Amino acid sequence: MPIRTNRGRTAVYRRLWGFPLRSPRHLVGTLVFLAVVITALGVGLPKILGKPASAHPGAAPPNSSAGPHTGVAAPVPSTETLPTRLSQPLVTPTSAPPSTDALNIAKQWATAWVRHPAGISNADWLNGLRAFTTDEYLPVMSTVDPANIPATKVTGDPTVAQSYSSSVKVVVPTDGPKLSITVVKTAAGWRVSDYDQAS
Numbered sequence: 001m002p003i004r005t006n007r008g009r010t011a012v013y014r015r016l017w018g019f020p021l022r023s024p025r026h027l028v029g030t031l032v033f034l035a036v037v038i039t040a041l042g043v044g045l046p047k048i049l050g051k052p053a054s055a056h057p058g059a060a061p062p063n064s065s066a067g068p069h070t071g072v073a074a075p076v077p078s079t080e081t082l083p084t085r086l087s088q089p090l091v092t093p094t095s096a097p098p099s100t101d102a103l104n105i106a107k108q109w110a111t112a113w114v115r116h117p118a119g120i121s122n123a124d125w126l127n128g129l130r131a132f133t134t135d136e137y138l139p140v141m142s143t144v145d146p147a148n149i150p151a152t153k154v155t156g157d158p159t160v161a162q163s164y165s166s167s168v169k170v171v172v173p174t175d176g177p178k179l180s181i182t183v184v185k186t187a188a189g190w191r192v193s194d195y196d197q198a199s
Contacts, residue, residue: 098163102183102190105132106158106170109192110179116146134191151176171198
């Protein structure tokens with residue numbers, strides 16, 4: 001059986017517990033270290049365990065009138081008090097005879113669309129369309145490269161595909177694809193708000 005001396009674990013424990021009492025500097029350092037550890041545990045443990053840390057340690061827990069408790073569903077209001085998305089049914093647009101102004105704007109827009117001489121910049125090409133295009137659609141048109149437009153001239157008169165009181169869909173033939181142009185009524189007059197290749 002080995003002989004135990006005071007140089008074993010007991011000596012190590014004695015040194016650890018005796019360290020703060022060796023000098024005032026050791027005592028202050030130990031107290032500061034303990035304060036940091038306790039603060040870190042107080043902040044870190046609630047986060048690790050998933051419990052919110054209280055802003056005031058001595059504060060009383062909130063009562064039931066302050067709000068719903070965690071894990072308890074809030075009462076659901078009756079469906080009669082909930083707002084509805086639509087207060088009335090959507091109104092179907094009414095058909096109307098096509099406006100001559102809308103057809104003229106569509107043809108002028110198509111004529112400006114096919115006008116793209118070699119080397120024209122997007123800004124110069126867009127300036128030709130600006131007077132016939134809505135302000136909202138101009139940024140979309142600014143992404144078009146005029147060199148990629150597969151038409152050079154309008155080859156016929158516009159025909160009406162759909163006509164409503166505030167919008168007209170017009171098909172304009174070109175030497176490339178046919179253009180399906182949507183013209184809408186704005187405060188400034190009829191303006192093009194969209195286009196695509198017609199089938």
